[in-house]
Amino acid sequence: MxxxxxxxxxxxxxxGALIMAIYESDFDVERKGDASPVxxxxxxxxxxxxxxxxxxxxxxxxxxxxxxSEGKVPEHGARFALVDPLDGTKEFVNKNGEFTVxxxxxxxxxxxxxxxxxxxxxxxxxxxSHNSAWxxxxxxxxxxxxxxxxxxxxSAPPAGLTAVASKSHRSAETNDWLAKFDVAxxxxxxxxxxxxLIAAGEADLYPRxxxxxxxxxxxxxxxxxAAGGRVLTEDxxxxxxxxxxxxxxxxxxxxxxxxxxx
Numbered sequence: 677m678x679x680x681x682x683x684x685x686x687x688x689x690x691x692g693a694l695i696m697a698i699y700e701s702d703f704d705v706e707r708k709g710d711a712s713p714v715x716x717x718x719x720x721x722x723x724x725x726x727x728x729x730x731x732x733x734x735x736x737x738x739x740x741x742x743x744x745s746e747g748k749v750p751e752h753g754a755r756f757a758l759v760d761p762l763d764g765t766k767e768f769v770n771k772n773g774e775f776t777v778x779x780x781x782x783x784x785x786x787x788x789x790x791x792x793x794x795x796x797x798x799x800x801x802x803x804x805s806h807n808s809a810w811x812x813x814x815x816x817x818x819x820x821x822x823x824x825x826x827x828x829x830x831s832a833p834p835a836g837l838t839a840v841a842s843k844s845h846r847s848a849e850t851n852d853w854l855a856k857f858d859v860a861x862x863x864x865x866x867x868x869x870x871x872x873l874i875a876a877g878e879a880d881l882y883p884r885x886x887x888x889x890x891x892x893x894x895x896x897x898x899x900x901x902a903a904g905g906r907v908l909t910e911d912x913x914x915x916x917x918x919x920x921x922x923x924x925x926x927x928x929x930x931x932x933x934x935x936x937x938x
Contacts (some may be wrong), residue, residue, distance in 0.1 A: 677708075677732065677735075679733040679789075679790070679863045680732075681802050682820050685793075686820050686847050687724070688777045688791045688792075689814065689817060690724060690728065690817060691721040691760065691761060691793070691795075692793050693818035694720055699795075703715050703716055705769055713765045714756075715762070715769070717768060717886070718745055719764040721762055721888050722740050722741070725820050726738060726759070732904065734888070736757055737751065737752035738758040739759070740761065741759065741761065744749070749865050756782050757780065758890050758894040759856075760776075760778040760868075761777065761778075762775055762777065763775060763776045763778045763891075764868075765865055770916040772855065773796035774865060774867055774869060776794045776867040776868050776869060776895075778790070778792055778896065779895055780897070781898075782894060785916035786806075787808060787895070787917065787918050788805065790894060790896070791803075795816040798815050798923070799852040800813075800814050801827070801875065801876070801896075801899045801905075803901070806901060808826075808902055809828075809840035811825050811872075811876055827903045829904040830877035832933070832934040836858045836859060836861070837857055837860060837883065837935065838863060838878070838879040839859045839876065839879065839881045840863050840864070840879040841881065842860070842862060847885055847886060850883050850885045850886075853885060853930075857881060857938065862908035868895055870884075871897060871905075874905050874931055875899050875903035876903070880930070880932075881930070881933065882930065884926075884929055884930070885928045887925060887926070889923075889925050893915070895925060897915065900931055904933075905931060906931070906932045907931050908930055909928065909930075910927070910929070
């Protein structure tokens with residue numbers, strides 16, 4: 677049994693329904709050991725996602741954010757899953773809608789399939805393979821849509837690039853790096869939506885000069901690469917996954933649409 681992209685989308689839509697029920701309630705916010713926020717939505721959505729993945733592909737090892745923070749890190753080979761049940765918890769707590777459900781399948785260090793779902797925005801992004809991605813508008817808990825819009829990165833606009841930057845983690849280093857490009861506009865976005873805006877042809881460039889974990893980036897990475905983009909480290913190497921020696925954290929990286937790397 678090997679999981680399909682539609683099954684990933686089904687799991688993400690169900691997780692989105694659970695998350696939105698909590699989002700619209702008077703939820704509590706706790707702090708993890710690293711002082712980052714965590715809510716009931718993070719925890720319950722992860723349980724739902726892990727159950728769905730286990731039913732679809734029983735032998736698939738899964739590294740998931742909340743389990744990882746509790747020391748539960750399964751052994752894995754070339755194929756495994758990365759899960760962030762609620763990417764953008766700060767955005768969730770601030771109630772700005774800029775949070776996502778992230779599920780990705782990794783093979784030999786590369787994201788080969790992934791889903792990013794923004795339940796407060798009804799936006800679903802799916803990478804079916806390394807060169808096929810689509811998006812759809814669908815409410816949390818609804819069926820996986822049959823109406824799907826293929827997505828591709830856009831040609832670099834002659835009038836200047838649109839850069840996308842974190843709403844919660846913008847730095848002076850990011851601003852200095854962007855100064856090397858002809859950037860006409862910078863837009864803010866939370867969570868892995870930043871990858872998806874480039875994949876959907878709504879932006880061109882996203883530098884991340886801060887710490888991220890593999891489950892933060894893998895699903896968005898799958899989507900933007902399937903749409904023709906690239907995700908490279910500062911030295912121009914592909915961003916890879918399964919970095920056990922780093923404890924699954926990422927180096928700084930840049931997401932490029934139709935832009936020549938600096």
